[in-house]
Amino acid sequence: MKYTTKNLMRGLFTALISGIMVKAQVGAEPLKIAYSDWPGWIAWEIGIQKGWFKEAGVDVEFAWMDYVESMDAYVAGKVDAVTMTNGDALVTGGTGKPSVAIIINDYSNGNDMIVGAPGIDSLKDLKGKKIGLEEGFVEHLLLLKGLEKLGMSPDDVTIVNTPTNETPQVLQAKAVDAIGAWQPNSGQALKALPGSKPIFSSADVPGIIYDVLAVSPESLDTRKADWAKVVTVWYKISDFIRDEENLDETLEILSGRVGVKPEEYEHFLKGTYILSLEEALERWEDKEGLGSIYGSTRIANEFNLKFEVYDKSQDAAKYLDPSLTKAFAASQKSE
Template structure:
């Protein structure tokens, strides 16, 4: 899954290091960074099936580790990057502001709070220790879980832990629960017999949106190309969701990430892919999590509260609904 905000220092360093470069923004080819999250690996279907060329899109998709993709975008080395709506704010606050033109999905269960055997609800975590990487997306998920349970962060003890180390920490018995994303959450469930998921992003739909974040200059210079790419998204989603073609889609996505199709199917179940029709609603202004605007306000408040950056952002300036509106 995707780090939410730990990259503030590396992003800023990348921006400063390349402040004199012209970057790739005005290039005719669309240079797009993508990484290992089902809603983004989905683009591999369009790549492997030859749909980009068929649609008249000149795009170069470049595979990255997630943090490296954000660094590349911050350094103006690529025109666009697949990123959470929270990380869109982080890149902008640290120097390279992009615009979200498409939401590919929202997390629908892949982000979890996994508790020790015998703990069956979030309420039972009161007074107990929870391992979480502070300032990242599952810290935000944990706050939402506590809120729904009538608790506050002060009611528990946070143990700041690297996300990829949370399964081992849960197995050690040092904490009552962890907050982590797949595959770490799944690993914890496997390592600790009797452990269980007591809250997940399935219970907070729209808290974590995954988007296509694009350099504004590239949007201006290559609007027709970006429009074609957005329009193509529906074909990708349909191919993945159709029972007749899903096996082929899973094979393509699993091959890209180095796992079996059966294994990858479990990750896909925790990812709610969005069609362009869905996006028309998501891109409507609103205060709740059903709106990209409302969800991003929540992310912004979280980022400021935990000093990812200091000043609240102008949310509307990060969202361009015109491409979704123009899609048929």
Template sequence: MKWFRHFLLTATAVVAAAVSAADKPVLRIGYSDWPGWTAWEIADKKGFFAKHGVDVKLEWFEYGPQMDAFAVGRIDAAGISNGDAMVLNASGARNIIIMINDYSNGNDKIVGAPGIGSIRELKGRKVGVEIGCLSHMLLMNALAKNGMTEKDVTLVNMPTHQAAQTLASGDVAAIVAWQPNSGAALELVKGSRELYTSADEPGIIYDTLAVSAESLLKHRAEWSKVVAAWYDVIDYLNDPANRDEAMKILAARVGVTPEKYATYMKGTRFLTAGEAMKIFRKADGFGSVYGSSAITDKFFVDNKIYKENVNIPRCIDPSFTRAYLKGRK
């Protein structure tokens, strides 16, 4: 009977393991060609998801199509800006920011065509921008700081990944885009120059991980593991010994040289968990993700991107980063 008991226990364990594996969710995360999101590639390639026992499927998109996929539930989470998370919430695609990857510190740029040397010189001219995205808000911020409004320029709706081609066409006096697209425009169009960047208004664009409310409700513990895997990425990036390998991983995903990709990193301010928690505090202004999101929300309503203000506190959950920090003590 001992052999039978052993067989029964073994069979029970196998069945339990199979059931557990079947119950374990596969979390689908969309990511795109911004350095703070492309860095999810490191979590995959270095085994950080596996280390924390979470099953993640990364899905690569252009940024706009990624938002569309997230809105219809094709993916469970997306690397999107805090402002675009508000846009999706306003449209009924309920999502919650659980993590702040970074803030743009120069990678979002207004690039002027040859002969254009300042924002004021754009008056009466055409500007290529993806209308309704935060690039649009960056442009409005730059115009306001120079005593201008949107009425002083003509907006040309442009998919961000076509920024370089749009500037090269000669049809616009400037484009607004983020890396690698802004850098590609500067490189392709000789004589073009930066007119204004996100470094001129730190906190205007926070890059986040936004999770659908449904997935967060069902799989909260698994998303905590994703957050832990991300902070392994931050630790990895902050170790100078990993720099060359990191640039190879990121560059391969985007299709440029490691040397070129290293230039994109300079305008992205990656955040440690401790730094992110300071930004998660509730405060007015661009120094807080709540304040920044409220300013962005007002911008979108004022510019008729959507009609009614979003309930900002419902869209942001700092508890995952807080719990991660508590677990590290």
């Protein structure tokens, strides 16, 4: 065979998938992934239900958990990987167990929001007011970025530390003037108090929150070929979701996982920007600012240090590995 560039690229990725270029894999245990209630992570259900992992030749076991519980399971070594935000990956690493993101599933595009009580129409209206949110979590960072855009100081508001799943009740009780939460909690808050409204959201600062598949370095090192297959399945899922002809089936599968009506779930899906392969490659470029997961993760690290989420700065680059996505993209171009 004549070894053209295309043949070489295809051959390299095939070798990666088959394990020729990686260390010997350990046993035949399924890869264990903890995932939770977020559209970009529930999206894995499409691959599960359609049997795409089996078609790709990889055995994967998905464990459905609450978000914090899923991170705890990862730190405890009960799973090989977990779906997390890029900022929370730093937290689990800085306080317990590092991970490596191999897939950028999406970025939040409105599902994370600051919800104001009736009469609160903008962040400016919150000066001197109380905001219920979970300190040190992504909604706290979202609020600070919103205040920064308006030239306001964090001291202009009072944070009431509130578990995210309790924010709807706190807003309904009028114990605070606004809350910070992600879906489905933000949506529940809007329903709980008539007249409440979103006054700032992740759609106003795209890239402030990236959602990823974070893998343990040990599992990635010993089973890279299997994780490469998971990457191929993810982009099959991404293509499926982004095709409008598949919208009804997508909504049926995703809404079924959380027990809501498909028409109700469509709003959640719109608030999550599922990245195409080409868009993911752009976000994988190491740049400053929110248009890069590297820049976004560095901003999250600064936030975590400022609020003493952990006491030692984390190197964003050590938490990010675009190699499998880039290898897959190269193989696609060669076909």
